[in-house]
Amino acid sequence: MDNLNNSLNPTVNEEINHLSSIDSNPKHESTSPFTEPEFQEKSDSRFKIENPKLSIQSLKAWFSGKLALKDINLEVKEKQITALIGPSGCGKTTLLRCINRMHDLTPNATADGRVILDDLNIYDKQSDPVLIRRRMGMVFQKPNPFPTMSIFDNVAAGLKLNGVKDKKLIKEIVYDSLQGAALWNEVKNDLDKPGISLSGGQQQRLCIARALAMQPEILLMDEPTSALDPIASSKIEELMTELKKHLTVIIVTHNMQQAARVSDYTAFMYLGELIEFGPTDQIFKNPKKELTERYISGKFG
């Protein structure tokens, strides 16, 4: 390197001297970006949410003695959308149904663990499943409006079943819920028509309005667009981003692009286990687990 050290400018000579060790002694100090810990991070550390709305702790679920969920630990952030993804049979829907204790309703199904909603463990013996389900609305894969009821009555049904008798209040909540479900403009002149007279996408939004009428804190959505065309699906996705301003959404989806588009956090499940959980951006751009990478890239599942 000596032959380089012949500049007319002393500052340049200093620079050259400073760099002259490069040829003979490759650096292995932390100045190299490759030695920074962040570049080596492929750790198994569990992603944590601060002050979660819902905290699932050591949750296990069985069907007729067969283990379907294996020690799930997951936290859900308030007013954000969390997507549950994974191949068929991995336990996504079971997890969703455990969250509002609908799993209890399946014959021979049992669950163990803690699901903390704010400060309430919903699996405490004192917890009332009906009250819990009121705080957590659910929307299913296929739109399921009550077939004999009008659009208005579909939305009002839950309120009436829960003993709300004030007609003015019911009307207010129904109108608000239809607006909240982005359906109002399409049905405001047809509230007496049967719910099943609507298109598939409208029926699904009617079901969302029906859930919203109970003013839930969490909305659980089990593949809510799988039976809908792209336009109707797009409306539901837009609606979800509106809904998260007011409530927390957990969605099960088989559509990777949908999970990537709408969710803030994504949990990948496989064979009843939670494999990876993190911000959606990270899961889809740089998953930490090989299994996640292979699944979201369509290499299995």
Added chain:
Amino acid sequence: MGLTKVSSIVLDMAILAESTVTKAVTSYNDDDNSAKKQIFESSAKLRFLQDEVSELTIELIARFQPVATDLRFIKSCMELAYGFSRFGRYAYDIIMVLEILGPLEHCDKLPVMRMSKLVMEMMALGVAALRTRDNSNLGRIYEMEEMVDVLFRKNLRESSQLIRSNNYSDNRCNISTALILKYLERISDHACYIADSVKYIETGMASPRR
């Protein structure tokens, strides 16, 4: 299949870009601009291939909506193709210096040759890392880029003094040296961007702006 095709084009570009720059530097050293047409054609081909990579990657995104490593690979291929097309352009710029300011047989070619040795090693390291997807030597490229920058500033200052002492008369040597050093310095920057892209494919971590 689409990814394999993009990968194959980018690797072809890497080989062509490397050989085009080598040809331009050799032409300068030999004071022989007979390779000008060939370098121009290679530069044009690199530009054409860059467009092809761009089209293909957009198509892959639209049709397959790739994620994770595939997505990072596609993004990096766009950057890599641009980098290699710039190599071609700078090679052409180097031969044009010889065409416009030459003959330069009486010039001191050591500054250019010294820097070109570093730059070509950087290119070779970047291309090898891309081919093998091995990050282990990328740090060396960043270190060499710092050296190239230092050499560039040093030689520019020296040229400036020489021009002054030369009473601003025949300065073809100084001007040609300064221009070629600048092109080499740009190639070295692009070699770093190539290193960044290889690293991004493997780690998902973006490199800080230099």
